[in-house]
Amino acid sequence: MATAATSAVRPSLGAAFRLTPSPSSVRISHQLLSLTRPMSTTAPLLKRHTYPGARSNKDMSKSRGQSALRRTGLRWRLSMSDDPLPKPRSREELPPVEVDPDHGLWDFFPNRETVAASPEDDMKHGRGWMVEELRGKSWEDLHRLWWVCVKERNRIATGAWERERGKMGFGKSEAQGRDREVRVTMRGIKHVLTERFYAWEDAVKLAESDPEVDLSGKGRAFTPREFLEEEEAAEAKVVDYLVEEEVAEVKAEEKAQVPPPETNVQGEAARL
């Protein structure tokens, strides 16, 4: 602190301070000097004049002279000033990172050891799902299958990047063939869903003209009208028809088998 104070003062004055310990003795020494030396017109002591409202000459910046670039350090002592700074460690000293075997990023790898799948493994695939096979599947199944396809494509892409960046060798065409089959499946899923959408659109159109369907969203959507009564009436009609037929048959039989029973009738009538 003391050295900082002296250096802040002009060097000539600092030299004067060094020669003489107290400011009062400085004044005396100047008077002595003026006596011994030949006459001079300069004032013996220049004193800064202060006037009311003058700017304070104090250094208000407490951190003047501190610079990170120049590595000056701090002007003040801190509680941790004596603590040694931590030193960076080399990579070899650090403990090995433990990777979670269930980490989600493993799903990006076709193969956990080599990352890229070998062309032989890539070739182990069948054909994609056909539209006929997908038509019978529910939306939940189709949605699940879509995500299986998306992840498989990501896996193929990751393997391709690794194979090309690491200059591992051939295998592009095998990977592309596999990718093509996955895309066939995805196209089939979209096809089936589009078909279902068209079927739904047609059903809505039909329902608009159907008196049994209520599309307003209030109450029951489908109310069958006089369905049972109509059936009964139809049954009754059928019964009537059958009865009529039977009667006609019986009449015909009677006509064929029984000879004109006039005599009998007469006899019966006679008996009665």
Added chain:
Amino acid sequence: MSSMNSLPRIAEPVQRWKRFGEKQLFLPNHVVALLRPKAKQSPHLATFAVPLQFNKLDLRDYLHHAYGVETTAIRSFINQPKPERKNKTGPWYRPRAQKMMIAELVKPFVWPEPVKDEEALKPWDHAMYQKLQKDRRAQEKKQKDPKKVPLRNKFAVPDDVKSVSQQARELLREAKGLKVKEKGLKVEGKEEGKKGEVKDE
């Protein structure tokens, strides 16, 4: 181990996302590839090649919902390739750019070591691949600089052509009755010391 224990503890990264996207996407058709990190890259960083229309929030939600991978932050950049020519001399065009994203992971992930062993690379036919690549590179280099393409007479002459031409020269000398150099005439079945015969002729 004691030095390891004395290492200063670094706080585990915590996911700070307040909420995820609300728009439901049932059939996304994007391909996202995980790329090998550069050497000395932190195990808490994972690099992805994503479609150009992806943004950071998309990747964050994608990893969270599809893979169960939690992230703390995502950085993104686009690799713009140099303009190319079609068929070397055709019109110039700009190949499609590639968007990359680097995700900061909550759980660290270390890649397996790259396969360098020739035996392990056999399924990819690495030896043949390298040979073809080398030849192709040499050919391209040759074609790029026409000054370096040697003239026809500067090509290296094959050995069989060399020996046939020399034999023809010797025959001509013989026909003119000149002295024949024995050195070049190494015919099978002929024994040594037959210089005199030729001289006699």
